Amino acid sequence: xxxxxxxxxxxxxxxxxxxxxxxxxxxxxxxxxxxxxxxxxxxxxxxxxxxxxxxxxxxxxxxxxxxxxxxxxxxxxxxxxxxxxxxxxxxxxxxxxxxxxxxxxxxxxxxxxxx
Amino acid sequence: xxxxxxxxxxxxxxxxxxxxxxxxxxxxxxxxxxxxxxxxxxxxxxxxxxxxxxxxxxxxxxxxxxxxxxxxxxxxxxxxxxxxxxxxxxxxxxxxxxxxxxxxxxxxxxx
Numbered sequence: 001x002x003x004x005x006x007x008x009x010x011x012x013x014x015x016x017x018x019x020x021x022x023x024x025x026x027x028x029x030x031x032x033x034x035x036x037x038x039x040x041x042x043x044x045x046x047x048x049x050x051x052x053x054x055x056x057x058x059x060x061x062x063x064x065x066x067x068x069x070x071x072x073x074x075x076x077x078x079x080x081x082x083x084x085x086x087x088x089x090x091x092x093x094x095x096x097x098x099x100x101x102x103x104x105x106x107x108x109x110x111x112x113x114x115x
Numbered sequence: 116x117x118x119x120x121x122x123x124x125x126x127x128x129x130x131x132x133x134x135x136x137x138x139x140x141x142x143x144x145x146x147x148x149x150x151x152x153x154x155x156x157x158x159x160x161x162x163x164x165x166x167x168x169x170x171x172x173x174x175x176x177x178x179x180x181x182x183x184x185x186x187x188x189x190x191x192x193x194x195x196x197x198x199x200x201x202x203x204x205x206x207x208x209x210x211x212x213x214x215x216x217x218x219x220x221x222x223x224x225x226x
Contacts, residue, residue: 033213033214035214035216041218042117042201042216042217042218042219043201043203043214043216044216045213045214045215048213056213059213091157091158093158103148103160103163104148104160104214105160106150106157106158106159106160107157108157109157109158
C-alpha cells in the first residue's frame with residue numbers, strides 16, 4: 001500500500017488482558033514512531049526505531065509497554081496487563097530517514113478501549 | 116508549562132473568513148510541523164518548516180525562530196477545513212526526530 005497501515009483499527013479488551021497492535025510503515029522508511037493520544041489530550045511520544053539501532057524507549061509509560069520491529073518493516077506494540085488508563089488511540093508514523101527535516105507519515109491509528 | 120503551546124484551543128469561523136492559529140514553543144528546535152486531524156481520521160502532515168514561510172493552496176505557515184513562534188493561516192476558509200490543527204516540534208536535543216506536540220486547535224467552519 002501507499003501509506004502507513006495499522007491493525008486492528010479498533011480493539012476492545014478487558015482490564016488485565018494483553019494486546020498487540022501492528023504497524024506497517026511505508027516501504028523504504030527506516031524510521032518508525034509510536035505515539036499515543038488519550039481522549040481530550042495531545043499526542044505523546046512512546047517509542048522510536050531507526051534501522052538496526054537500539055530503539056529510543058524514553059516515552060514508554062511503564063514496563064507493561066514494549067515494542068518490536070523486524071528490520072525496517074513491521075512493528076508491533078504490546079501492552080501487557082492492560083489498565084483502563086491505557087485506553088487511547090495509538091498512532092504509528094514512519095519517515096524516510098531519521099533526521100529532523102523528514103516528514104512523518106501517520107497511520108490511521110488503533111483505537112484501544114480497556115473495559 | 117508545556118513545551119509547545121497553541122492558541123486558541125477552539126475556534127469557530129464562518130465560511131470565507133481568514134483564520135490564524137498560533138503556536139509558541141520554549142525549546143530549541145530543528146523543525147516545526149503543522150498537522151491536521153479530522154474527526155475519526157488519521158493525521159496528515161500539512162507543513163514542515165525550519166525558517167521563513169511556506170504556502171500550499173489556501174494554507175500558509177510562517178515561523179519566527181528568534182521569537183519561537185509559528186502561525187498557520189487559512190485563507191477563504193471552508194467547512195471542509197473543520198478539523199483539529201496540531202503544532203509539533205522536533206527539539207534539537209538528542210538524536211531522534213521524535214515530535215513534541217501542542218494540544219491542538221479545534222476549528223469549526225460553518226456555512
